Amino acid sequence: MTSSESQHEHLGPALTALAMGEPVENEAELRAHLAGCPSCQAALQDTLQVLEATDALPSHALSADFDRSMFAKLDAIDAKAPSARASAMWTRLRAWWWAPAIGFATAALALWFLRPPSTTVAPPQAAVLELAQDLELYENLEVLEHLDVLEDLELIDQAVEG
Amino acid sequence: MQPEQDEDALLMARFVETRSRSLFGQLFQRYKVLVVQHATRFVKNPARAEELAQDVFVRVYTTKRYEPQTKFKTWLLRVTTNVCLNELRRPEHKVDVLSLADEPAQKRPIDPPAPASASPQARLEHQELSGRLQSALMVLPDNQRAAFLMARQDNLSHEEIAGVLSTSISAVKSLIHRAVTALRKEAKRVNQEPSPQEAML
Numbered sequence: 076m077t078s079s080e081s082q083h084e085h086l087g088p089a090l091t092a093l094a095m096g097e098p099v100e101n102e103a104e105l106r107a108h109l110a111g112c113p114s115c116q117a118a119l120q121d122t123l124q125v126l127e128a129t130d131a132l133p134s135h136a137l138s139a140d141f142d143r144s145m146f147a148k149l150d151a152i153d154a155k156a157p158s159a160r161a162s163a164m165w166t167r168l169r170a171w172w173w174a175p176a177i178g179f180a181t182a183a184l185a186l187w188f189l190r191p192p193s194t195t196v197a198p199p200q201a202a203v204l205e206l207a208q209d210l211e212l213y214e215n216l217e218v219l220e221h222l223d224v225l226e227d228l229e230l231i232d233q234a235v236e237g
Numbered sequence: 238m239q240p241e242q243d244e245d246a247l248l249m250a251r252f253v254e255t256r257s258r259s260l261f262g263q264l265f266q267r268y269k270v271l272v273v274q275h276a277t278r279f280v281k282n283p284a285r286a287e288e289l290a291q292d293v294f295v296r297v298y299t300t301k302r303y304e305p306q307t308k309f310k311t312w313l314l315r316v317t318t319n320v321c322l323n324e325l326r327r328p329e330h331k332v333d334v335l336s337l338a339d340e341p342a343q344k345r346p347i348d349p350p351a352p353a354s355a356s357p358q359a360r361l362e363h364q365e366l367s368g369r370l371q372s373a374l375m376v377l378p379d380n381q382r383a384a385f386l387m388a389r390q391d392n393l394s395h396e397e398i399a400g401v402l403s404t405s406i407s408a409v410k411s412l413i414h415r416a417v418t419a420l421r422k423e424a425k426r427v428n429q430e431p432s433p434q435e436a437m438l
Contacts, residue, residue, distance in 0.1 A: 088413070091413060125370065130389065132370070142269075
């Protein structure tokens with residue numbers, strides 16, 4: 076690089092950014108420098124000339140069958156993976172019914188485990204009757220005991236009278 | 238614009254969810270020219286560039302997950318860049334690299350038309366300059382050429398270009414400056430050469 080070229084380059088990327096209309100730090104200072112520096116002014120003009128020339132470069136025109144060949148490739152992909160669309164639909168379906176299904180199953184399980192225990196309730200008279208029968212027995216036993224004593228008393232009386 | 242506000246990013250997300258050919262078709266029609274144009278910045282052969290562009294769209298079509306971190310355009314150009322760089326790593330592309338000095342005049346691409354209002358002399362000079370600059374562009378390093386043309390032709394910001402090239406914003410500014418500097422040198426060489434009429438005299 077010659078000394079004049081190095082002089083031109085002392086603004087560096089800032090000069091390029093200025094020429095391309097991009098935001099530049101300290102732009103006011105740069106423009107003030109440009110106003111007083113013929114070398115940088117020439118560099119700026121060279122850059123603008125290059126940008127104008129490259130802007131005029133022709134762009135590539137797509138071939139006539141670009142679209143057709145593109146979609147032929149996509150058709151081949153779809154033909155190799157026919158279940159791809161089906162699995163995508165399944166994924167969409169599964170996504171929306173999965174949550175309610177889990178909720179329903181949870182609720183059913185909760186109801187099953189929280190149900191009250193099943194018992195056959197005996198009518199109240201049966202217990203009382205049973206108890207009453209026990210009591211009758213006890214009373215009979217007592218009477219029987221007393222009968223024994225009574226018999227003994229009778230014997231005593233007979234003995235005394237005899 | 239945030240990725241979640243990018244209309245095309247939303248369209249792509251809906252396509253991945255629904256696999257709708259119609260949605261893909263919308264994106265394809267909007268971006269096919271840009272993708273082919275970007276591929277030609279890396280691969281000199283236009284037919285091969287179109288094939289690579291179609292490979293890019295096949296990748297888009299078969300994408301199973303899409304979570305936009307950037308605008309769709311930036312993401313698409315990054316995919317295109319990666320596809321093209323993989324192509325350039327193949328051995329057959331190593332011989333295509335030519336230096337400016339070795340580029341013979343016969344291999345120059347077709348000169349673009351000059352402004353109609355210019356004089357014949359000016360039009361000739363303009364065509365000569367554009368043609369030489371087009372050749373100069375093609376021998377630039379790939380990342381310099383891509384950064385410069387994305388800024389100039391695609392109007393991408395430095396941040397977007399950095400996303401496409403997976404580099405920093407300061408690196409993008411440096412790439413663009415180096416590309417412009419190289420093109421300025423070529424333009425100076427053209428301007429210092431005698432014109433055909435002067436050569437005849």
